Amino acid sequence: MEDSAILIEGLHKYYGKVHALRGLNLEVMTGEIFGFLGPNGAGKTTTIRCMLDLIRPNQGAIRVLGLDPQKSPQEVKAGVGYLPGDLKLEGDFTARGFFQHIRKLRRKNKAWKEVEDLADRIDLSLDLKIKTLSQGNKQKVGLIQALLGEVPLLVLDEPTLGLDPLMQQEVLNIIREENEKGITVFFSSHILSEVQKIADRVGIIRKGSLVEIAQTDDLIQRALTRATISFGEVVPESDFDNLENVKILRVNDNRHAYTLEITGEMDSLIKTLANYSVVDLEINRPSLEEVFLNYYQDRGKEA
Amino acid sequence: MFAVFRRKLLKNWLMILGWGLGLGLLGYYLFDIYDTFFKRDVNLQQLLNAFPEDLLAFFGGDVNLFSPGGFLHLEFFSYMPIILGIMVISAATSLITKEEENGTLELILSQPISRSALFWSRLAALVLSLLLILALMWGGLAIGLELNNFDLTLEALIFPLVSLLAVLMVFLSLALFLSMILPTSSSAGLVSGFILIASYFISSLARIDEDLEGINRFSPLKYYQGGSAVNGLDGQNLLILLGLSVIFIAFAWFFFVKRDLRFGGTGGLRLVFRHKD
Numbered sequence: 001m002e003d004s005a006i007l008i009e010g011l012h013k014y015y016g017k018v019h020a021l022r023g024l025n026l027e028v029m030t031g032e033i034f035g036f037l038g039p040n041g042a043g044k045t046t047t048i049r050c051m052l053d054l055i056r057p058n059q060g061a062i063r064v065l066g067l068d069p070q071k072s073p074q075e076v077k078a079g080v081g082y083l084p085g086d087l088k089l090e091g092d093f094t095a096r097g098f099f100q101h102i103r104k105l106r107r108k109n110k111a112w113k114e115v116e117d118l119a120d121r122i123d124l125s126l127d128l129k130i131k132t133l134s135q136g137n138k139q140k141v142g143l144i145q146a147l148l149g150e151v152p153l154l155v156l157d158e159p160t161l162g163l164d165p166l167m168q169q170e171v172l173n174i175i176r177e178e179n180e181k182g183i184t185v186f187f188s189s190h191i192l193s194e195v196q197k198i199a200d201r202v203g204i205i206r207k208g209s210l211v212e213i214a215q216t217d218d219l220i221q222r223a224l225t226r227a228t229i230s231f232g233e234v235v236p237e238s239d240f241d242n243l244e245n246v247k248i249l250r251v252n253d254n255r256h257a258y259t260l261e262i263t264g265e266m267d268s269l270i271k272t273l274a275n276y277s278v279v280d281l282e283i284n285r286p287s288l289e290e291v292f293l294n295y296y297q298d299r300g301k302e303a
Numbered sequence: 304m305f306a307v308f309r310r311k312l313l314k315n316w317l318m319i320l321g322w323g324l325g326l327g328l329l330g331y332y333l334f335d336i337y338d339t340f341f342k343r344d345v346n347l348q349q350l351l352n353a354f355p356e357d358l359l360a361f362f363g364g365d366v367n368l369f370s371p372g373g374f375l376h377l378e379f380f381s382y383m384p385i386i387l388g389i390m391v392i393s394a395a396t397s398l399i400t401k402e403e404e405n406g407t408l409e410l411i412l413s414q415p416i417s418r419s420a421l422f423w424s425r426l427a428a429l430v431l432s433l434l435l436i437l438a439l440m441w442g443g444l445a446i447g448l449e450l451n452n453f454d455l456t457l458e459a460l461i462f463p464l465v466s467l468l469a470v471l472m473v474f475l476s477l478a479l480f481l482s483m484i485l486p487t488s489s490s491a492g493l494v495s496g497f498i499l500i501a502s503y504f505i506s507s508l509a510r511i512d513e514d515l516e517g518i519n520r521f522s523p524l525k526y527y528q529g530g531s532a533v534n535g536l537d538g539q540n541l542l543i544l545l546g547l548s549v550i551f552i553a554f555a556w557f558f559f560v561k562r563d564l565r566f567g568g569t570g571g572l573r574l575v576f577r578h579k580d
Contacts, residue, residue, distance in 0.1 A: 084406075089407065
């Protein structure tokens with residue numbers, strides 16, 4: 001088995017004069033759930049479309065399941081279940097008719113009973129015309145079609161778009177269950193909390209190139225943590241100034257309360273706190289959303 | 304791929320029935336009209352002789368209205384390329400590009416089906432739809448022929464339809480090709496429609512203006528026999544039309560396989576010819 005389910009090297013894509021992908025490098029390991037983050041226009045969907053040979057890169061190499069999508073498009077697509085971000089369905093089908101049509105186009109399919117069970121689970125009626133369905137229900141149709149095949153890789157572009165919070169949770173459960181069967185999941189999302197819930201690793205794309213790739217937990221750990229501490233005595237500022245990874249954000253007039261920003265490990269801070277009487281301690285770990293926003297704000301300033 | 308072919312054919316069933324039955328019915332009534340002409344004690348030939356030659360030439364050249372072939376041409380087959388031409392242009396520009404534009408093709412092409420398979424399956428379904436329409440037309444003409452006194456065999460009725468099929472294939476393939484290289488399906492329809500109408504006028508006017516003969520050689524309708532084909536098909540004309548169709552279809556296929564899929568208005572010549580920066 002290949003170690004990399006997806007391997008992208010130096011990918012460039014132009015739309016006319018617009019340089020959409022600028023030397024993108026990315027590796028997704030077999031069996032992991034990989035969250036692909038980035039704001040609108042960053043190049044997420046373009047990357048996915050290049051992976052499926054729907055559009056062709058101007059430069060660079062792609063391997064999906066060990067194959068070049070341009071040389072072996074059918075083999076690549078036979079191994080991928082894909083949910084487009086901008087999902088458009090033929091309205092004159094019923095969901096049942098649509099799934100049956102897609103099953104005829106695929107080589108290996110899940111048993112029909114599994115499809116019906118999935119539809120039941122996410123509360124989708126199979127016998128209504130797609131054109132009569134709400135946006136959320138159309139998204140469910142798109143999701144189930146991505147899961148129709150017996151595939152080793154799922155590529156899901158905004159899988160929970162338009163779904164209510166309960167259904168979003170159910171879809172995340174389904175994705176996790178598919179992953180537990182050994183299926184690699186590559187998904188993009190704007191809802192960072194859901195990426196944080198299920199992704200093993202995340203990649204952040206900005207203006208067509210990958211600016212960060214890390215374990216989800218590591219990324220959050222590496223980010224700034226905020227601590228608000230109240231002491232039962234006066235604590236000199238110099239105690240915190242001397243700590244390498246700690247920065248004082250705020251201190252009250254009598255030096256009984258501090259708000260600190262900590263980067264990385266908290267060991268040195270905890271040891272310092274042990275020298276004093278601590279009345280209250282509140283630590284705020286940033287969500288992936290805050291990490292993401294910080295990342296963009298920082299890089300934006302650099303730019 | 305049969306599933307794609309079947310799906311496209313099923314989507315076309317209303318078009319097949321509507322056009323086929325409608326034109327079949329028109330064909331059937333033609334023979335009633337023909338009978339009426341001869342039952343009336345009117346010297347139509349004398350009436351026709353009163354028209355300026357140029358006008359008559361424009362509407363069918365030197366055809367004899369009182370011959371089966373001339374009657375069929377003037378009353379039916381002379382304008383069929385325009386009527387059915389508009390239909391095939393619309394169908395051909397929608398064959399692939401319209402679904403690219405509305406976004407539904409992305410999901411289909413993300414399945415393990417090659418672009419070539421999609422292209423040829425859909426094209427085969429469209430050509431079969433056109434054949435079925437022509438078969439229904441033939442059916443209408445054949446019933447009219449059987450019920451009326453007309454000096455023509457059922458087999459001879461097939462020849463004008465073959466000539467019609469050949470010229471329609473040119474416009475179908477041209478529209479398909481243009482839909483692959485022009486930014487939108489509607490622009491391809493517009494250009495193809497313009498070429499169809501221009502071709503009709505050039506071929507008609509070339510009968511009365513020799514100066515147009517040079518440009519007329521490039522008009523597909525010059526090689527269209529129409530009703531006069533009841534007397535036998537011109538193999539050379541047929542080959543020219545079918546050869547043109549094959550060339551346009553080959554180019555359309557080539558561009559579809561080589562270019563990027565269009566998404567939400569991203570179509571354009573830049574995507575057809577790979578951008579180099």
